[in-house]
Amino acid sequence: MTENTATAADQAKQDDREAKRLSILKAAAAFFNSRGFHNTSMADVANALGVSKPFLYYYLKDKEDLIFQCSRIATQELHELLDEVRSAEVTGWERLEMLFRRYARVMTTDFGICLIRSTAPGSLRTDSREQLWTGRRRLNREVEKIVAEGIADGSIRSCDPRMLSFAMFGAFNWLSYWYDENGRKSPETIAEDFLDMFARGVVRGKGDEDAGSRLV
Amino acid sequence: MTENTATAADQAKQDDREAKRLSILKAAAAFFNSRGFHNTSMADVANALGVSKPFLYYYLKDKEDLIFQCSRIATQELHELLDEVRSAEVTGWERLEMLFRRYARVMTTDFGICLIRSTAPGSLRTDSREQLWTGRRRLNREVEKIVAEGIADGSIRSCDPRMLSFAMFGAFNWLSYWYDENGRKSPETIAEDFLDMFARGVVRGKGDEDAGSRLV
DNA sequence: CGGCTATGCTACCCGCGGTTCGCATCACGA
DNA sequence: TCGTGATGCGAACCGCGGGTAGCATAGCCG
Numbered sequence: 001m002t003e004n005t006a007t008a009a010d011q012a013k014q015d016d017r018e019a020k021r022l023s024i025l026k027a028a029a030a031f032f033n034s035r036g037f038h039n040t041s042m043a044d045v046a047n048a049l050g051v052s053k054p055f056l057y058y059y060l061k062d063k064e065d066l067i068f069q070c071s072r073i074a075t076q077e078l079h080e081l082l083d084e085v086r087s088a089e090v091t092g093w094e095r096l097e098m099l100f101r102r103y104a105r106v107m108t109t110d111f112g113i114c115l116i117r118s119t120a121p122g123s124l125r126t127d128s129r130e131q132l133w134t135g136r137r138r139l140n141r142e143v144e145k146i147v148a149e150g151i152a153d154g155s156i157r158s159c160d161p162r163m164l165s166f167a168m169f170g171a172f173n174w175l176s177y178w179y180d181e182n183g184r185k186s187p188e189t190i191a192e193d194f195l196d197m198f199a200r201g202v203v204r205g206k207g208d209e210d211a212g213s214r215l216v
Numbered sequence: 217m218t219e220n221t222a223t224a225a226d227q228a229k230q231d232d233r234e235a236k237r238l239s240i241l242k243a244a245a246a247f248f249n250s251r252g253f254h255n256t257s258m259a260d261v262a263n264a265l266g267v268s269k270p271f272l273y274y275y276l277k278d279k280e281d282l283i284f285q286c287s288r289i290a291t292q293e294l295h296e297l298l299d300e301v302r303s304a305e306v307t308g309w310e311r312l313e314m315l316f317r318r319y320a321r322v323m324t325t326d327f328g329i330c331l332i333r334s335t336a337p338g339s340l341r342t343d344s345r346e347q348l349w350t351g352r353r354r355l356n357r358e359v360e361k362i363v364a365e366g367i368a369d370g371s372i373r374s375c376d377p378r379m380l381s382f383a384m385f386g387a388f389n390w391l392s393y394w395y396d397e398n399g400r401k402s403p404e405t406i407a408e409d410f411l412d413m414f415a416r417g418v419v420r421g422k423g424d425e426d427a428g429s430r431l432v
Numbered sequence: 433c434g435g436c437t438a439t440g441c442t443a444c445c446c447g448c449g450g451t452t453c454g455c456a457t458c459a460c461g462a
Numbered sequence: 463t464c465g466t467g468a469t470g471c472g473a474a475c476c477g478c479g480g481g482t483a484g485c486a487t488a489g490c491c492g
Contacts (some may be wrong), residue, residue, distance in 0.1 A: 032338070033337065033338065034337065034338060035338045035341075036336075036337070036338025036339055037254075037338075038253075038254035039338060039341055041478080041479055041480080042479075042480060042481085043479075043480095051440080051441090052440065052441050052442080053441090053479095053480085053481080054440070054441065054442090054481085054482075054483095055439085055440060055441080057480095057481070057482085058438095058439070058440080062480075062481075063479095063480065063481090093418075093419050117336070120252075120333070120336075120393060121249065121250065121252070121393065122248070122249065122250060122251045122252025122253075122255060123252055125251075125255055154420055155419065155420060156418050156419060156420060157416070157417075157418050157419065157420045159409070159412075159413065159418060160409060163401075163406065163409040163410065163413070164413060164418055166387070166390065166391075166394060167387040167409075167410050167413055167414075168387075169390065170386045170387035170388070170389065170390025170391070171382070171383040171384075171386035171387045171390075172386070173386065173390060174382065174385065174386025174387075174389060174390065175382075175386070177336060177337065178382060185379075190379065193375070193376060193379040193383075194379065194383050196375075197375065197379070197380060197383055197414065197417075198383075198413065198414075198417065198418055198419075199417050199418065199419040200373070200417040200419065201373075201413075201414065201415050201416040201417030201418075202309075202372050202373050202375060202380055202414055202415065202417075203309050203371065203372060203373065203414075203415040203416065204370055204371060204372060204373045257448085257449055257450080258449075258450060258451085259449075259450095267470080267471090268470065268471045268472075269449095269450085269451085269471090270451085270452075270453095270470070270471065270472090271469085271470060271471075273450095273451070273452080274468095274469075274470080278450075278451080279449095279450065279451095433492100434491105434492095435490100435491095435492090436489105436490085436491085436492105437488100437489090437490085437491105438487105438488090438489085438490100439486100439487085439488085439489100440485105440486085440487080440488105441484105441485085441486075441487100442483105442484095442485085442486095443482100443483095443484095443485100444481105444482080444483080444484100445480105445481085445482075445483090446479105446480095446481095446482105447478105447479100447480095448477105448478095448479100448480105449476105449477100449478100450475105450476095450477095450478105451474105451475085451476090451477105452473105452474085452475075452476105453472105453473090453474080453475090454471105454472100454473095454474105455470105455471085455472090455473105456469105456470085456471075456472100457468105457469080457470080457471095458467105458468090458469085458470100459466105459467095459468085459469100460465100460466090460467095460468105461464105461465095461466090462463100462464090462465085462466105
């Protein structure tokens with residue numbers, strides 16, 4: 001029983017620690033996204049949390065570790081998302097829809113934005129960027145594979161999977177640069193618009209004829 | 217005549233000066249794009265050119281002025297491009313095609329990439345970013361207007377112009393993050409692929425039926 | 433109660449890099 | 463030939479900010 005209470009106490013400690021770590025990451029991510037990584041000092045983060053600088057180093061190795069941990073949360077989220085999508089039994093295109101609908105939401109969170117920024121070329125100098133980068137590359141490859149499957153199953157028109165993947169990731173990643181929380185559209189609504197454009201195309205006469213209004 | 221030679225000499229001086237300024241900008245842009253702005257020191261740029269650090273300050277105010285001048289070259293290019301496109305007498309969609317075909321090329325040059333990076337939120341702290349940002353906003357607005365015209369003239373299906381603008385800019389801006397000069401595709405080829413996807417859509421059965429191969 | 437570990441802070445260090453000062457050099461007109 | 467302005471550099475300055483050493487406190491177990 002003493003052992004029980006001991007482990008219970010330890011558990012509480014661990015939870016507390018994890019909560020603190022997360023609040024640090026959240027504060028840091030907000031700073032990074034508004035001011036940029038290099039324009040944010042450790043003192044900024046510490047002050048925002050009402051703690052001291054050394055406090056931070058109790059939870060992380062160095063400054064790069066900070067943005068790395070932020071970004072890793074996003075990559076984990078994305079890979080869970082990918083697993084769900086892959087296990088669904090639908091056509092290739094429907095898979096893409098599932099994926100990007102939720103991808104849009106992730107790319108408007110602080111951690112998601114962190115991921116986009118931190119994997120940009122030249123943002124980080126250490127190999128932590130490599131890890132994040134390979135994570136995103138894997139996602140790219142998976143989407144290319146989904147596109148290829150979509151072409152095979154007939155749900156997607158013949159095209160270069162790599163190009164479609166880049167086009168869609170481009171459109172959705174760009175969200176993180178312009179999305180405004182106080183705007184009128186939710187990430188889901190935006191995703192719906194984007195997916196519709198990619199699905200049907202935007203040129204009149206090449207896509208469908210606007211629900212038959214022309215065929216009378 | 218003395219005056220002639222004087223002004224001619226002056227002209228040569230000016231040209232020389234301008235050439236040097238450009239070579240500085242070119243070297244700096246290359247560094248910024250590969251290592252990032254904050255990971256590039258003035259010493260790096262100076263060394264690459266075989267000159268001293270103070271030399272650089274003879275051609276620019278401070279480090280931010282450096283990336284500002286790089287980006288401004290790209291914005292000027294874009295606005296010239298926009299003028300040409302606006303003066304063409306074609307449908308809205310064809311205008312978009314004209315614009316983005318060349319936009320893709322710009323976004324794979326060092327100065328274009330600089331522009332994208334330097335206008336990212338938090339990259340620069342001074343008001344020079346504001347100038348560049350408003351330049352890009354103007355471009356956004358213009359494209360939204362072109363889309364609206366396209367809807368009006370019937371070349372583009374009814375949609376939210378703002379969303380189509382963001383989707384296309386997203387896809388094309390993203391080029392600057394992954395484009396590889398040694399890759400197999402030229403910016404023009406990529407633009408062609410992207411434009412085709414946006415025009416016709418990628419979902420089979422909603423777009424056209426792949427040139428009739430199915431209708432036999 | 434006394435020691436030990438976890439936790440946290442104040443105060444400091446110190447290197448990097450943007451910026452500048454003061455001196456060489458040199459083309460060129462008088 | 464000498465003065466002068468444009469051009470360029472070596473060397474130093476110095477402030478910012480990441481990272482740390484060493485001390486305070488407090489819960490907790492023996």
